[in-house]
Amino acid sequence: GQNDDGAAASASTAALVLGLGAGLAMGALVFGGAAPLSALYCGGGGAIATHCATYVRIRGLVMPAAVVASVAQAVCIGTKDARSPLASVMLAAGLNLICDFALVLCLGRGIAGAAWATAASQLCAALLLLRSLGNRGFIRLGAPQESEDDRPGASSAAAVSPASPPSSWRASIRPILGFFPFMWVTSMKMSMHNAASATAAALGGAAAAAHSVLYALAFVCFTFGDVGSSLSQAYLPAFNRGSRTERVEASIKPVIRPP
Secondary structure (H helix, E strand, C coil), X not given: CCCCHXXXXXXXXXXXXXXXXXXXXXXXXXXXXXXXXXXXXXXXXXXXXXXXXXXXXXXXXXXXXXXXXXXXXXXXXXXXXXXXXXXXXXXXXXXXXXXXXXXXXXXXXXXXXXXXXXXXXXHHHHHHXXXXXHHCCCCCCCCCCCCCCCCCCCCHHHHHCCCCCCCCCCXXXXXXXXXXXXXXXXXXXXXXXXXXXXXXXXXXXXXXXXXXXXXXXXXXXXXXXXXXXXXXXXHHHHHCCCCHHHHHHHHCCCCXXXX
């Protein structure tokens, strides 16, 4: 947002809209492919794969809420608000625990009850974070309202100043998409982890146990690499200089020299 509340609100809204779209797409894929995914990770069919598919389908229904909650947490931290994510995590954990006791132990819903408990906690966390961002003015779905100073003829400086790009969430999507290389690297990392887990599940018996031990040792060796990756992700936004149009407009601004 570059110390601009309007630009920050547009960027956060664009990120939430993109997160909702990505969550809907991932949720549809997970819900539709629950059976083959469960068979892959459970090493074939059987009762375990059936129960796993039930859990995966329910979690797929609330995948949009989970993704939006993750994006909203990042926005809160980026706006120097660590209290709202902490409150949402504590509330979600408490709700998850209560629903687990109620649905699994009291009502006997089994694995489906555990899935619905987690789904309810994720939905509650997303709603709490969205409410916090909305109250702070970081969610703007409509066009920005024109202030008195921005109206034509308000001042001579405003009349001669060049037109700035529209500060809407749609205009903020393009700079966010500039992080595609980072998203590509992260998706490849997650794909490798998931592929390793699926391979371990398909081995079975002692081979799967040996794979788990080797995987744990690998994570110990990858500690410094993961820390470096996290640091790079944290400092990466500083290198996002905006869209090409903004850079061109900044480069052609007239330079006023003193007489």
